[in-house]
Amino acid sequence: MSLDAATVRRVANLARLRLDDAEVPKLQAEINGILGWIEQLQAVDTDGVEPMAGGSPSPVALPWRADAVTDGGQADAVLRNAPDREGEYFGVPKVVE
Template structure:
């Protein structure tokens, strides 16, 4: 597939890109090169190849979940010791809404 200059100008217009005549020729060569690579990839025989997702087969692509447990809790006093203002077991903050 090869695109002509009118199609390149239309694509540039849709993308809101201003191209000079020399830039249109360069863009045409680059886009036609990209389309050539795509055509080459479409020629690859993929019959019998399982679809992949994230590097593993789709059938095995399940998220491995860890147990949701607290591993290092109960340190409120140690954490609040660094607070400039403390109100009970909470950080004290200045009032910002009047």
């Protein structure tokens, strides 16, 4: 499948891209190259190949971890480079009077 210049302009318009007339042939060649790679990938025989991740016929559950804080209590380390601090919090200028 290859795209003509009019289709490239239409796709650019739908993507809200402004193209000069000089850019259309370059973009047309790039898109046609991408479509060529997709056609090559579709020609590969994948019968009997199990998916590596996602789309698996048997759902794979991720292991759960405990919902616990594991890295808290580091206010001094976090605020070490803060320009201003108020206790264990960042100090910020007042924006509403």
